[in-house]
Amino acid sequence: MIVYRVSDGFALEHDGEIFRLKESSLDDLIRRSDLHSYLAAQANGSGTRGPIDPADLQAPVGRQEVWAAGVTYYRSRTARMEESEHAGGSGFYDRVYSAERPELFFKALPYKVVPPGGKVAIRSDATWSVPEPELALLISPSAQIVGYTIGNDMSSRDIEGQNLLYLPQAKIYDGSCALGPGILISPQPLATTTAIELEIKRAGQVAFSGRTALSEMKRRPEELVEYLFRDQTFEHGCFLLTGTGIVPPDSFTLQHGDAIRISIDGIGALINQVG
Secondary structure, three states, rough: OOEEEEEEEEEEEEEEEEEEEEEOOOHHHOOOOOOHHHHHHHHOOOOOEEOOOOOOOOOOOOOOOOEEOOOHHHHHHHHHHHHHHHHOOHHHHHHHHHHHEEEEEEEEEEEEEOOOOOOEEOOHHHHOOOOEEEEEEEEEOOOOOOEEEEEEEOEHHHHHHHHHHHHHHHOOOOEEEEEEEEEEEEOOOOOOOEEEEEEEEEEEEEEEEEEEEHEEEEHHHHHHHHOOOOOOOOOOEEOOOOOOOOOOOOOOOOOOOOOEEEOOOHHHEEEEOOO
């Protein structure tokens, strides 16, 4: 079952049909301890409507902060080591990858999340920018993973590579985070064979494409959630991006007008353009 946020509320997709939900807030939905069975019951109701207009999709977020985990894939570890080599930080990322404690950082306030079809951004003072396609966890206030969506963690690789302390500037700026298209609600963890794919088109032609799977993640989602909730509360729950295993070559940087398509098995595709 996939929950979509649309302009006039929420819609549920189940077995190819679309059902209107009475809730007007994602905050109310994720507080339900019986969320999956509740949605299943809603799908058995009589109210249905036609397909969702992609232009009507909103970012599937309420008052949830968005956080992110870094260096959770070997490919990400290697890329971070390469970009920070001249700044003396290459060994640092190797230690982060191997450490017991994961790297966690704040990514976006809810009102700054870019919706499906919206425009993401590259920093005006960056020269090397990439999207980072990631599985995003929706986590309840009680630290339970209740759903999954797609995240785009836009990043300025040159800024992060200059100095490790510049990470917030490389990661947190207007248009740097997109979520969508909807939230897969599942009581079961996603299979490790779940594929994540990235395609970037420039002037209608594929400029880069890549693929990975959750089996390439070094850390379990539950482990990341446990660390995020240590000595920290989230009254409305939160989203957690789980890291990327797809990194374009060092010769690639995003340009204005590029179209970014991130797809994850069972969830759909998040499509954004670089504004």
